[in-house]
Amino acid sequence: MRNLENKEKIIQVSGILKIIAWLGMAWNAFLGVSAMFDALLLPLLLRGGVFREGSMPNIRTVAWTTFPAAVIGFIVWWNFWQLFRRLNDGHIFDGPTVARLATAGKWKLAGWIYSLFSITILEYLTEQTDSHKLWIEFVRLFVVEISHVNGLIGAMAILLAAWLLREGQTLDEEQKLTV
């Protein structure tokens, strides 16, 4: 008889990670809602006070760049939550489980690419060299930003884990066919 101790451990830890994923979702939802509040309602409440200043970026610009990042972050954590929920239910080498992890990895990659552009644009707008805002400066900031590879490595690790699970899924399917 097969030893199910390992599967039990997977189910237990998935339960804990499911809660963490839920917290990640909630945090990104909060970030998105607060960004929308800053972008749409705050200008009305403050009657444009801080938004009329000529210096960029103002709160509204920051909010508009934060919102898509929060949406992408929410989708990544939602996929993780679904993945851990499925693992917690015992569906380990299952098509949808693998697909959830792969989707989370792809969105994480998309989030990294988006952050490259949004952070570069924000830094470009923040720089005080008003007369020297050239495209070459934008490229320089972009190159500096591209060197921050943490997001890319994280996405690659998630995609690799998804491919490993797919390999396991193939084995599981082959085993079922053999039986």
Place this chain on the structure above:
Amino acid sequence: MRNFENKEKIMKASGVLQFVCGWVVLGAALKLILNALWPILYLMRHHHSPAPSSPAFHDTFWFWLELPYPVLECLAWINLWTFFGKLKAGFIFDASSVSRLSTAGKYMLAGAVYLYVFEFIRYLLDIPTVNGPVQLSDTTETLLAGLTTGLTIILAAWLLREGQTMEEEQKLTV
């Protein structure tokens, strides 16, 4: 015939991640050596042993007390580096690959817990770091990140172990 496209992708991505891990291992080892040598260099420069009540004594003492954290971090990354090396070589559902990943996760968990306990003691005794007083919120954030990463790695190792069991069963069937 089985499709090996997925396995090829795993091997390619593992190569890249092994390269990255190699650099992280180098960085962690350098940090470890600096942490270990810093108090000695400090004492050599000042040609005397600091008095137990002096700030220099405290710096030396806390520097060495922090040493297990970079050691654990370094060990975790060495295990990850070896794991990706084995994946790159094509040993996916292999006992040693699985144990490498599991060990890396355990070291990462131990490192996060040690750092938190260490920083918490510093916070209680009100002993500042090089960058100023200990911020408990930052330390808690680091602990949570470390715990999540460690647990995720251990979970991935258990998933691989499940795959390993299936592969062994399949070999027995064939």
